[in-house]
Amino acid sequence: MTETKAYKVYALGDDILNFRYKQSVHIELEDIKESFQIYLDYAxxxxLKVLLEYPSFATMEVEAREYGAASEVPAIAEAMVIQTLAHRILARFYTSFNKKSHPLKVFMNRDKALEWLAGF
Known part of the structure; x- marks a missing residue:
């Protein structure tokens, strides 16, 4: 496990990297860039497959959101788990305009996200 000020990173088996953002975190551009580097170092x-988990009270600065949407790591698939309707609307908006080269899907349930990732 790796821990930063914004999230904890876990390896789930050999092929899934799980980024769990901390409760009430304000995600900054530096946090997103750091997560990309952690992925590259680990991979x-x-x-790999990526599981991103955002708690209900997480916020993200605009620059971080735009960088994360426009950039990508060489992943097999990416599942995003969110907790609120507001996060779901925002995630769908950004994913509809910023297509990744790998499959990306938004979930409100961790088990469903893992089930979906298992299909790759």
Whole structure:
């Protein structure tokens, strides 16, 4: 496990990297860039599946949101777990305009997200 000021990172088996953002965190551009580097360091050139978990009271600065939407890591698939309707609307808006080269899906349930990732 790796921990930063904004999130904890867990390896789930050999092929899933799980980023769990902390409760009431304000996610900044630096946090997103750091998460990309953690992924690249852990993956060591392999493509992995990514599980992103955002708590209900997480907020993200505009620059971080735009960077995260426009950039990507070489992943097999990416599942995003959110807790609120407001986060769901925002996530769908950004994912509809910023297409990734890998599948990306938004969930409100962690188990459903893991089930979906298992299909890759």
């Amino acid at each position: 060591k050139g392999k493509h």
